[in-house]
Amino acid sequence: MSLLSRLRCITVDVTGTLIAYKGELGDYYCMAAKAVGLPCPDYKRMHGGFKLAYTEMAKNYPCFGYAAKMPNIVWWKTCVRNSFIKAGYDYDEETFEKIFRRIYASFGSSAPYNVFPDSQPFLRWAREKGLKVGIISNAEYRYQDVILPALGLNQGSEWDFGVFSGLEGVEKPDPRIYEIALERVGNIAPEEALHIGDSMRKDYVPAKKVGMHALLLDRFKTPDAEEWRKSGAVVLPDLVAAQELLTSDNFTC
Numbered sequence: 001m002s003l004l005s006r007l008r009c010i011t012v013d014v015t016g017t018l019i020a021y022k023g024e025l026g027d028y029y030c031m032a033a034k035a036v037g038l039p040c041p042d043y044k045r046m047h048g049g050f051k052l053a054y055t056e057m058a059k060n061y062p063c064f065g066y067a068a069k070m071p072n073i074v075w076w077k078t079c080v081r082n083s084f085i086k087a088g089y090d091y092d093e094e095t096f097e098k099i100f101r102r103i104y105a106s107f108g109s110s111a112p113y114n115v116f117p118d119s120q121p122f123l124r125w126a127r128e129k130g131l132k133v134g135i136i137s138n139a140e141y142r143y144q145d146v147i148l149p150a151l152g153l154n155q156g157s158e159w160d161f162g163v164f165s166g167l168e169g170v171e172k173p174d175p176r177i178y179e180i181a182l183e184r185v186g187n188i189a190p191e192e193a194l195h196i197g198d199s200m201r202k203d204y205v206p207a208k209k210v211g212m213h214a215l216l217l218d219r220f221k222t223p224d225a226e227e228w229r230k231s232g233a234v235v236l237p238d239l240v241a242a243q244e245l246l247t248s249d250n251f252t253c
Contacts, residue, residue, distance in 0.1 A: 013197035032102035049087030064166035110150035122239035140166030
């Protein structure tokens with residue numbers, strides 16, 4: 001008996017599972033700076049600055065400022081400003097505003113992302129099999145309203161419901177975000193749902209904790225994948241392999 005025949009819902013992570021970043025962070029910060037007549041910031045310093053600033057913002061204002069009722073654009077403006085400062089670039093207010101507007105617009109569009117070629121076919125296949133398909137992502141509202149539709153991943157044709165941390169006030173790896181997904185699909189039993197993601201800590205462990213089935217994708221041949229397997233996780237290269245396993249008999253995860 002295949003796992004597919006026992007499922008009512010599949011939930012999927014977004015970044016690293018359905019889509020990937022195109023190029024480097026520095027590419028977009030460089031384009032924004034050059035557009036206002038400034039030289040490119042150093043890529044390595046910019047990446048390090050962003051990592052520090054983002055971690056700080058996520059700690060102080062989790063879920064993109066949900067609890068603090070911070071507007072999304074304010075959260076990102078603070079994060080981007082601090083990224084530049086930590087990288088050693090402190091622009092005047094007018095210059096920074098011009099740079100920020102370009103960066104914010106870029107990351108609110110389809111421009112920085114690639115959709116994996118198996119994403120749309122897999123999601124449509126799952127829905128054609130009668131399953132509800134949900135998105136679970138540590139992301140803000142633009143993923144749901146703008147970015148995923150612009151990438152051809154639409155609610156109603158590729159997925160049925162979304163649970164986005166910036167809209168719910170809870171984020172992975174908190175198991176509650178998976179419980180919200182189960183509620184949203186009609187309070188189904190956890191064992192009737194499968195979650196697919198690319199992070200042991202954020203996807204696999206919390207999904208299993210609430211009783212869901214789970215498997216991981218290793219699209220980029222991460223060195224951690226072998227440890228995931230040793231821990232008992234099913235690790236697959238892509239969604240094509242996931243589809244094949246879901247329809248095979250005697251497969252569990």
